[in-house]
Amino acid sequence: DAKTTQPPSMDCAEGRAANLPCNHSTISGNEYVYWYRQIHSQGPQYIIHGLKNNETNEMASLIITEDRKSSTLILPHATLRDTAVYYCIVREGRDDKIIFGKGTRLHILP
Amino acid sequence: EPEVTQTPSHQVTQMGQEVILRCVPISNHLYFYWYRQILGQKVEFLVSFYNNEISEKSEIFDDQFSVERPDGSNFTLKIRSTKLEDSAMYFCASCWGQPQSSYNSPLHFGNGTRLTVT
Numbered sequence: 717d718a719k720t721t722q723p724p725s726m727d728c729a730e731g732r733a734a735n736l737p738c739n740h741s742t743i744s745g746n747e748y749v750y751w752y753r754q755i756h757s758q759g760p761q762y763i764i765h766g767l768k769n770n771e772t773n774e775m776a777s778l779i780i781t782e783d784r785k786s787s788t789l790i791l792p793h794a795t796l797r798d799t800a801v802y803y804c805i806v807r808e809g810r811d812d813k814i815i816f817g818k819g820t821r822l823h824i825l826p
Numbered sequence: 827e828p829e830v831t832q833t834p835s836h837q838v839t840q841m842g843q844e845v846i847l848r849c850v851p852i853s854n855h856l857y858f859y860w861y862r863q864i865l866g867q868k869v870e871f872l873v874s875f876y877n878n879e880i881s882e883k884s885e886i887f888d889d890q891f892s893v894e895r896p897d898g899s900n901f902t903l904k905i906r907s908t909k910l911e912d913s914a915m916y917f918c919a920s921c922w923g924q925p926q927s928s929y930n931s932p933l934h935f936g937n938g939t940r941l942t943v944t
Contacts, residue, residue: 748930757915757938759919759935759937759938760869760919760933762934765930765932803869807930812859812874812876812881812921813871813882814871816861818868
């Protein structure tokens with residue numbers, strides 16, 4: 717079962733930053749936080765992952781709290797193409813599979 | 827950017843028939859996976875494959891399923907005798923995953939094969 721809790725849906729205005737929260741209060745020291753998204757029945761798309769430190773790439777930023785019990789994915793300037801289901805996943809460093817939960821359905825409003 | 831490719835994009839078959847879903851993972855990746863997603867439901871793990879053998883499988887992956895890496899590039903999922911409830915999107919994924927590396931590498935997914943069993 718997924719080890720994370722996410723809101724089922726969120727809205728964000730186009731051009732604004734989308735901040736997607738995730739709780740993972742039972743995360744252990746060797747588990748990474750991963751974010752994926754799925755755009756309308758396409759394959760899940762990798763966004764970003766991190767262990768302890770905040771991470772940024774060309775798609776998004778990942779902010780992990782100091783106690784690692786929660787994180788936030790930030791899409792800095794949301795566009796209509798960012799409308800998707802976003803999955804926050806906890807993955808053990810030595811484990812190879814990932815387990816998807818229900819995710820957050822993000823609606824970008826024009 | 828390299829990507830995972832899956833063929834066919836859509837497959838229709840009759841109940842009881844065998845189907846083979848094909849995937850070409852990213853070329854230097856070592857771990858391979860199959861997932862499925864029934865319409866309106868979560869993406870579910872089926873099986874992972876490493877070093878030419880199954881490393882882990884879920885309860886869904888019963889005796890009617892098998893996987894194979896017949897050559898250096900393809901990774902296949904076979905369903906021996908399809909049932910109506912096998913209708914789903916099937917996603918292949920691959921991961922670089924060097925076991926001696928401390929780097930935790932992400933899975934990269936293909937865009938899936940939609941299997942319809944009639």
